[in-house]
Amino acid sequence: MKQTYNTPGPISVFVELGSGQLTTVAADTTEASVEVRGPRAEEFHVEFNGKRIDVIAPHGRFFGRGDSHDVRVHVPTGSELVTKMGSADTTTTGTLGLLALKTGSGDIEVDRAEGPVVIESGSGDIKGQQFGAEVRIKSGSGDIDVREVFGKTGISTGSGDVVLGTVHAATVIKTGSGDLQVNRSEGDVSLTTASGDLTIGAAPRGKVTAKNVSGDVRVGIPTGTPVWTDINTVTGNVKNNLTSVGKPAKDQDYVELRASTVSGDVLLKQV
Incomplete structure (x- = not known):
């Protein structure tokens, strides 16, 4: 027909x-x-x-x-x-x-x-x-993979991995269990999971929040970007490979990073 x-x-x-x-x-x-x-x-x-x-x-x-x-x-x-x-x-x-x-x-x-x-x-x-x-996604179970988002993003899933390519606005992702990854964030980003790794490939600016119970946290910071950090892990290790650049100059982009995990490592790397 x-x-x-x-x-x-x-x-x-x-x-x-x-x-x-x-x-x-x-x-x-x-x-x-x-x-x-x-x-x-x-x-x-x-x-x-x-x-x-x-x-x-x-x-x-x-x-x-x-x-x-x-x-x-x-x-x-x-x-x-x-x-x-x-x-x-x-x-x-x-x-x-x-x-x-x-x-x-x-x-x-x-x-x-x-x-x-x-x-x-x-x-x-x-x-x-x-x-x-703007993007809003709610899923019970299943993987989510989106290459680029220009509007605000809110994603909630019970279980499953989430991978976002480049996000240009504020992004919030929550899952019960699963790995969360943002390749590049141009705005504020918040990642939360009970069990899974949290990865942000490059964060040149904005507020970055990463929280989990079990799993590693990895954040990439572009060379020359000032970073303010608040990092906590109970049984894991913190590895900071960033080069200190001091306080941000007037109107310079900078990152506010808060990361916490119970039994995982936290890695900050220069990109």
Whole structure:
């Protein structure tokens, strides 16, 4: 089953799917299309009101195992996507606007989003290339990997590793168990886990807070950056390889670092 609509500008899309795969492609186009493949494709509710496309699976089997369906949506660049998924996977290609993705147990892979991003996942891995605005992610279990975020970031997960590439604004990450890593932080960053390593590859400025119970803490500071430190470990060691540069000059970037761990080492290194 396939439907095509005239869409001269960005639109909104809502998809409700139990099991299977949702693929959303954003491109410079004046048409939007929805294609559903699977044993009950003809029973899907697909409707366009001029501003929003609704794609809703048959409700009789939404919360059961049901039949697996492949849903493919093509939309103009900058369109919004809202989903309610059971165990279906979600993949996007191109640049979308706002994203509000909710899944019970499916993987999520996002290319680019220029609007706010909200993701709620019971279990499943989450991947993203570039998010241009505020990001909020809440996951029960699963790994999270996002390459670049320009807005404020808040991530909370029960268990799973979190890796962020470059973050340009304030970032807060919390997990019950798992390693947390930020390759480069351009703003304030706070990492908290009960069990796992905490790593910040490079922190050229801002407030850096790293807290765990068991696991190591590693922070990289660019050469020449003044650092104020408050470091505590109960049974671990502190290794400071930084070269002292004294107090920051007027208007010079500096780092306020607070790190605490019970049974892990703390390593500060020049980068």
